[in-house]
Amino acid sequence: MQIRILVVVMLMAMLAGCGRETSNVYGGDLFAITCARCHGSDLGGGIGPSLGVGSNAASLTEEQIEGVIRVGPGAMQSFDRTLSDEQIASLVTYIRSQQNP
Numbered sequence: 001m002q003i004r005i006l007v008v009v010m011l012m013a014m015l016a017g018c019g020r021e022t023s024n025v026y027g028g029d030l031f032a033i034t035c036a037r038c039h040g041s042d043l044g045g046g047i048g049p050s051l052g053v054g055s056n057a058a059s060l061t062e063e064q065i066e067g068v069i070r071v072g073p074g075a076m077q078s079f080d081r082t083l084s085d086e087q088i089a090s091l092v093t094y095i096r097s098q099q100n101p
């Protein structure tokens, strides 16, 4: 009985956590949650390549960066379904702003 309640509480916590993870989060905050673990909180790279000043990504067009986020090449996952158009656009704007400080 108590275990069932525990399971329900844990499920609710997980669902609440999922919702909070990305909805209504944009730009730098969204990058910190969804991208920084691979690209570094300062865009300096890690598992994924650097996206910052002087990086290959700095030479990409905004359309190309958007395409990468939607497609998710190689070891990177696709964000086409998990992020809204507005969120993806806010990431492109954020990345650009960090490449041209």
Ligand code: HEC
Pocket: 031, 034, 035, 036, 037, 038, 039, 047, 048, 049, 050, 051, 055, 056, 057, 065, 068, 069, 073, 074, 075, 076, 077, 079, 091
């Ligand atoms: C699981 C790790 C991981 C996550 C999370 C991740 N990426 Fe990536 N990303 C990669 C890897 C690995 C590559 C290189 C893919 C390849 O070309 O093989 C990459 C490539 C890129 C590139 C192209 C870089 C270049 O030089 O061509 C951009 C732009 C990019 N990611 C942006 C993002 C953004 C924005 C997010 C968050 C929405 C994100 N990534 C989340 C791993 C990740």
